[in-house]
Amino acid sequence: MSEHPTDRTGTIRLTVGQALVRFLAAQYSERDGVRQRLIPGTFGIFGHGNVAGLGQALLQNAIDPAEGEAPMPFYQARNEQNMVHTAVAYSRTKNRMQAMACTPSIGPGSTNMVTGAALATVDRIPVLLLPSDIFANRAVDPVLQQLEDERAMDVSVNDAFRPVSRYFDRIWRPEQLIPSALAAMRVLTDPAETGAVTICLPQDVQAEAYDWPLKFFRERTWHVARPVPEPAALDRAAQVIREARRPVVIAGGGVIYSEASAALTAFTDATGIPVLDTQAGKGALSADHPLCIGGVGATGNDAANQLAAEADVVIGVGTRYTDFTTSSHTAFRNPDVRFVNLNVKAFDAAKHSATMVVADARTGLEALQEALDGWTAPAEHGERARQLRAQWEELIAPCFAPHDQELPAQTEIFGALNELMGDEDIVINAAGSMPGDLQALWKARSPHQYHLEYGYSCMGYELPASLGAKMASPDSEVVAIIGDGTFQMAPQEIATIVAERVKVILVILQNHGWSSIGSLSESHGSQRFGTKYRMRDEDSGLLDGEKLPFDIAANIRSYGLEVQEVSDTEAFRAAYRRAETSELATAIVVNTDLYGPNPPGNGWWDVPVSETARLASTQEARIEYENDLMPQRHYL
Missing domain, CATH: 3.40.50.970 (Thiamin diphosphate (ThDP)-binding fold, Pyr/PP domains)
Structure with a gap:
């Protein structure tokens, strides 16, 4: 993080809401010399709790900005969960270099954002959530929509955000905003620890005035790091890869967020290692590349899954190995398989007892390519990958x-x-x-x-x-x-x-109907029960009547x-x-037709089937489930 060189002294009297808007409008992110507004706008739905606090601040910013105050565009949403999804999609499209803010009313308006917060944190996409909260002064107790906890008076429904936020705070006093806002910006721009950032704002505090130091509103640029790999870790990873005969790369979302597609292409061209991709990593290597084999795992393709099953070294780049990627730990079937994980987050780099390289995907791939200079995967391995891809494309032609x-x-x-x-x-x-x-x-x-x-x-x-x-x-x-x-x-x-x-x-x-769950239900012995949109049949009593x-x-x-x-x-x-x-x-x-055709399934997903049942369909599905479970193992 760096600051604008202009030095200003003194204070200015603003409400907490006004100060927060002014602060956010002066924050910037930078990576590779590209500088942009970190918080380019705010989505909001107003109600009691924010209409006279942050709402007033956004209005004042829009029609009567103070000298030196940057504009903060406001966008009116219709549903609180939706506005978080909108903000997440914006940030993801910007490769996490910008993050929208979201302000809802107190109570149900705020807790409607919990699902969106969970999504952002699970997907590691930055978003700034500003839920309204109870009165800090407790003069009005209980306020409308307040959760009363007999054990403590500092608990509100917004505490539900704690487990699904990467950063959480509640501003009980105006001056607490200064360290909290700065900490929030750090998390929003951290490539490893980002996700939902939640700052709860009690409704009386939002409207409370305070003499703010002008330095708080100085332009700040938060530099997004590209961590480089430790030389010893790089040497260990290169040694494992050099010993491989059937290596594959698993490209995850981290490749895209770090803008490492060119580095991945160069790495693939230099080493001849086939690339399989996750849902978040698809497109990291263009589908036109002959060694782009496509999706791996439970919803992947047959070519990628065959290569995964045979692989002796799996190089995970920017992936967190969800159960769909590993086919619930049945995808990588070589008993001697080893993992090399290149990830900006040590937590993910350590998965599957891997040889860890903690680094940005782009700098890591560039360094790994240099460490492998002169080495390529066996030519027959690349040829097999291309043949499997061609066979898969023939197999799926009827789908189109x-x-x-x-x-x-x-x-x-x-x-x-x-x-x-x-x-x-x-x-x-x-x-x-x-x-x-x-x-x-x-x-x-x-x-x-x-x-x-x-x-x-x-x-x-x-x-x-x-x-x-x-x-x-x-x-x-x-x-x-x-x-x-x-x-x-x-x-x-x-x-x-x-x-x-x-x-x-x-x-x-x-x-x-719900086609996906209907198919899952049918394949697991539950006969598509409750998955079609139908009227209730008077004779059967089930939802199997007319559409x-x-x-x-x-x-x-x-x-x-x-x-x-x-x-x-x-x-x-x-x-x-x-x-x-x-x-x-x-x-x-x-x-569309409910029943397909769909691409042939070749991966597996662990969805347990009832161990005992009177229904023959469930009994049969249980036998199949136990057979499918046999290859499942920890990767040690």
């Missing part, structure tokens, strides 16, 4: 082709969309059956194109995320692929998209958005081309 069924499979739509979108456009998805199909099928030609939230896999993320991604990358076409189940959970930010005149394309796939008469297209039109409804792939292509030419947001509702 028309079938004799009445409605297209969602995989047909994905194939068309992959062809239609440009390299720098952005496709967004998060939950349901779609992430599995997309990881197996999508060919990401840039690190910018594939935006899958699969650390938390939060239904409802896609639509607000499209707003955040478009705000961060206005020249890209941003497409959110949304299931009908996800759409019903969180459509509210369509109103924000319309109000801000943001051009996004919403692709809603309607198959009248619900919900009209998604009409619902979207009620927000003022143009809607196109299609039922075949060619009609979808035409609708997408029309949406591209529009200056306003457009929705395309696609009626």
Whole structure:
């Protein structure tokens, strides 16, 4: 962190809300010589607790800024969870170099952000949350929506943020804001320890005046580090790799956030090591590269999973090895497999008893390539990787082709969309059956194109995320692929998209149910119970009657958005081309077949099946589960 050289002395009398807005507007981040506003704007929903505190401060900043006070743009959200998702998508698209702030009202408004906070921290994306809180002076006790705890008077519902925040504080007195705000900026710009940063603001404190030192509002630049590897650690890693006969690289999201795609490409070209990718890492190596084999793990492809099963050395770069990446610890089946993990976070670098290299992905890859100078993987290993990739592409060709069924499979739509979108456009998805199909099928030609939230896999993320991604990358076409189940959970930010005149394309796939969980239920002996959208049948008493008469297209039109409804792939292509030419947001509702075809499954995910049951379907699934469990092991 560095400070603007101008020295100022004295104080200025402001409320806590006014001081916080002024402070945030003067914060900058910098990496590789690129400097930008750290907090470029604030999303908010006002209610009691913030309307007269932070709300007044944002209003004053907008219409009557003080001399030397930078503007703080305000964006009106419709749902508190959604606005955190929007902020996360913005930061992710900016490779974590900027973070939006979010301010809600007290009580349910604030706790609505807890899910968004969990998502940000799980995915390690910076976002600044400013939940309103109870009265610090306790003169009004209990205040409306206050949680009363008989054991203590300093507990509020906002304590729910503690376990899902990377940094948490509550400002009981105005002067506490100074060290807390500075600490918050440090965490927002820490490449290893970032996530949700939560500063709770009691409603009386927000409006309380204090004489602030002018130095608090000085421009500050927070320099985002690129840690370099320790030479001894690099030597150990290089030694392990030099002994490998069948090595693979697992590229995770850290490669993209550190803007290390060029370094990964150079490393792959120099060493001949095939690259497999995670959901967050897809696009780190372009799909056009002959050694980009694609997604690995539970929703990966057969080529990548065969290479993972045979690998004697796995080089994890910027990955935290979720259960989907490791197929619940069944993916890497070589009994002598060893791991080399290059990660900016020591916690992740140490996983699977790895040889650790704690460093930025870009500087680490560059150093590792130099340490391996003159060494390449066996030529036959690279040739096998290319052959497996070609076989997989032949195997999945039917997923993109028309079938004799009445409605297209969602995989047909994905194939068309992959062809239609440009390299720098952005496709967004998060939950349901779609992430599995997309990881197996999508060919990401840039690190910018594939935006899958699969650390938390939060239904409802896609639509607000499209707003955040478009705000961060206005020249890209941003497409959110949304299931009908996800759409019903969180459509509210369509109103924000319309109000801000943001051009996004919403692709809603309607198959009248939760397709992903339905398939999981069926494969685990539970017969798709409770996963289809149906009326309750009077005879059976189950939800297996007629389809619900919900009209998604009409619902979207009620927000003022143009809607196109299609039922075949060619009609979808035409609708997408029309949406591209529009200056306003457009929705395309696609009626799809619930049952596929989907890419052939080849990975495994540990979802325990009932050990005892009267249903024959469950009994059969349990036998299969116990067989599938046999390869599972700790990587030691």
